[in-house]
Amino acid sequence: MISSNIFFASFILYFIAFFLYIIGLSKENKEYMQGFRFSVIAFIVHTAGLFVRYYEAGIVELKAFEESTGHIATGSERIRIMLSHPPFTNLYESMIFVLWGIAIVYIVINRRFHLNITGLLGSALIVIGMGLSNLLPDKSITPLIPALKSWWLHLHVITASLAYGAFLIAAVVALLYLIRENISPDRIFTVFLFTTSVLVLMMVSFNPLQYGATLLGVAENGKLRPAVISVILDNQTNPLSIVLKRPSPLIGMVSLITIIFSLAGGTILVIKKLPARTAGLVSSAILLIYLISLLLSVSSQDIGTDKRELADLINYSLSSAGINPSDITNMNFNILPPYRINLSSFPYQFSIILMLFLVSLFFLYLTIRYDSFINRLPLSPVLDTISYRTILFAFPMMTFVILTGAVWAHFAWGRYWGWDPKETWSLITWLVYAFYLHSRHTLRWSGKRAAIIAVIGFAVVIFTYIGVNLGLTGSGLHVYGSK
């Protein structure tokens, strides 16, 4: 797929931009624009990649049309089919697209407010996100399923990724505000350690000893594809696809240890008033050990050839998907064993740990060069205004996302609102930001309180985007790719 290569090229360009921003950090000159320029180039390549992917998806759709109808599409019908499959219909594409939204917002804000630090953090996030998306097992383009064949999908997702990007940048700027306002890095770091624990807990599905499941793949022509079984339940006709998982007690154990250490570290930090530097060193060391042990525990191994092991595997995957084996009337293996696990078997665990590792490095840097970092930030009222104005723009966009979602749901499911977990969480996001705007206007909350709400709001956004798909909530209609 050419588009994947173009995305890789843009990944490298973002990486260069990130380094230029770091170089810019050490320069006193505020007009330093190299990082910004490279970001723009990377963004253009990124956009080109999306268009190429759009074209590739159009070709796939065209082939599917010709196969299913038996005649070749011409004229306006051909154009309609070519445009019908936008480049954001599975998890891999969705990640790339959200990163695109983040890129727009950080580039605009960098330019408008001469704020290189949003460029630094934004490009770092994009580099991590793109690297992770590359680990996802399924990057192929398949013809759209009937439920996604709607023009509302285009509007819905494009605005969603712009809104999410804006909320992210607003939260980043709000965090910078909090740092600027002399909230000691120790305190932020403590909060960070506690958040770590919660994230790791979430990752192992609140049951560290048993879960920490790894997804299974199967090697085909040197590429790894997810191992899937499809089951048909009693009183249902449409088959459900279930990605095979395996419980990994080792990962569960190591996760548990990480949680304990993070909690202990946070507590010691509070009680003993240790400098954040020591705690940062300890916690990044723990996270590094965790990363390495994750890598070691999945050095490619084949499993599932033994019949009993296979049966255990299937039972486990079914139970973690919430399916009672006795309800199944028919079961098919889309890909036959042996199954294989490797790094891409647990993209979520890996991404969260990697992110935490980098954040703890950032705090380490922050505690060492605290003063020079603070001095280079804009004044706190400026940061406050930037955060506020970004949210002010993102809020109508979020409204538009919910509106288009409702119209689409009306046509696809016959009702505009059905309390699907994704719908509910998008409403929660909307209400939180509505509260942010109201507290600013009527309660005159700004500064610290507003910044904290902006950060909390973004945590809700993250949950809406990923948490629901990870299956932390009840099953819903928006679950794609990850289950």
Add this chain to the structure above:
Amino acid sequence: MNKLIDRVFDIFSSLRLTVILLIIILIYLSVSTFLPQESSYLKYLAENRPLLFLLLRITGLTNPYHSFTVILWLFLFTFNLIACSLNRLPAIVERIKRNRSPVYISTESMTKHSFSPPAASKGDITEILKNRGYNISETEKDGNQYIICKKGIYAPVSFLLVHISVLIIIAGITVSALFGYEGFIRLTEGKTENLYYREVIRGNYIKVPLPFRFRLNSFSNITLSTGQSVEYISDITIYDTNNELRTRIRVNDPLEYKGILFVQSSYEANTDEAVFSLRITDDSGEKSENIKIGLKDQAEFMGKRLKITDFFENVHNMGEAIKIQYGDTTVVALKNRPEIQNEESGIRVYIEDIKVPYDSILRITYDPGTKTVFLGSFLLLISLILVIFYKFRMIAIRTSNNLEILYSGKRAESDISLIASLTEAGSKEK
């Protein structure tokens, strides 16, 4: 009495109430997504956990969208919203009156711009601002002569409009909840149906007739060679009292007839009604017979009884298969791979054709509130955009002595820099 009304109004219009209600609603919404969303809290009673059952029953957490408690919170929230909007109304009217007044100016709250234009350019400046949609008036304050330029006089309305549109959405939702209903209809290929299943309480259905009849002419599940479905199409005919309509319903392409929405929801292969065309030969292939047989029907071949006991739509990705009981032996025959078969049975079965009639399941919704909700949402969007872009701005030019420019609002600033660049260019030309 009036005092009491005032106090009640004060409570309802207080922001503290808004915050409390918002937090309660947020907790309800978030917690409910983690709990199993059925009316299944009865199971807690069965599991002998009456306390948990009572707690969930009273708070309505397992079924928040249909529980009385949650509706109460939402109603309180709505009243709060109405009261708050009413509370703000006088202030908004006051501000618009002030904005409209040609003589109003508040020099204290305005910023003085560093740009001071040449005295001769007074006419040019008012001309430029007029072209940019400003209202121009003149007044005198503290012995100084001012030209006042204003834009976005009705901007305060947009805040009100945001809240009115939220109320319109809530009104629409209320109409939906009171007068709407949901259900599904099950149509079998080639048959006519007018009874549908209407949901009375969550998960419980009763059979009710529609005012017209439906006939499913055919259902097609268009698949690719990989087995992936690309389209589900129900070809239907509606028979009304003096009207006949033939149309197709597809996923994302519903039918609306007499205010009722029909959505392609799912389908089922009606395997009980399947008809199989088989060609059966003996081992040597000399004796051959073609038979048409249904599932669980019996036939005879070479003196032994033959019966199809099972039908599978897809076996190990090798396509459709049937299980046949022939005498004492069992034969599994694949449609696409006839060479894989049990050799001991003494026969070979070739599946020529399988006809499985489909049942198409259409979701039915009658929801008179939908249009109101969409109208409200659209209005909400427009008014939010207005809040951002349509702002009140004022530029005052003091004309006594040298010209001096005062302004309020960020947007006025950009207009002034435009004037600055234009008049500077103009003065250079001269």
